[in-house]
Amino acid sequence: SAVISQKPSRDICQRGTSLTIQCQVDSQVTMMFWYRQQPGQSLTLIATANQGSEATYESGFVIDKFPISRPNLTFSTLTVSNMSPEDSSIYLCSVEGKAVETQYFGPGTRLLVL
């Protein structure tokens, strides 16, 4: 399985500000995904990020709020823009494994918005 790191691991932010979360994987991968996990809840897919193309967003998530970059096959960023307390969540990136349809997750970024 891939080794995935995320930065920062946690942050406390003020409302109205933006935070960029980085996801780094130790091997080249085609597909990267960003999920949100609210406290004690399940995971919800925000968007799928392919290298060299625009990210594909799920219903309820928009690019202006969650812009994503995917500059190469080992790295992606998710920005949470104009934050409000409702954005307090764990944000997780995942990558597609070599075995078809498997996904491996990073450790997550724990965000608290005050």
Place this chain on the structure above:
Amino acid sequence: QQQVKQSPQSLIVQKGGISIINCAYENTAFDYFPWYQQFPGKGPALLIAIRPDVSEKKEGRFTISFNKSAKQFSLHIMDSQPGDSATYFCAASKAGTASKLTFGTGTRLQVTL
């Protein structure tokens, strides 16, 4: 996203017992069903997965049972250990959807001594 229903929400099992977590799905196009294990403060880790062409898959103490006609699948943890205490998520995805996973709501398992 299509829903995947998971039960129970929480489960307490004695050490050495069998833990059973159930999931049901609606979309018959789903054809890949993984289970993830998540410890506090960590990301989910892939535990075991199954496809609809088999009714059961076993890896060590972990077994998935799959009932295609009922659109249900379950995770059995044999000889449950305190180290198995975690939150377990079932998930499902469709072929050709870039592996987009739909997750269940999670089951918090506590294995007592």
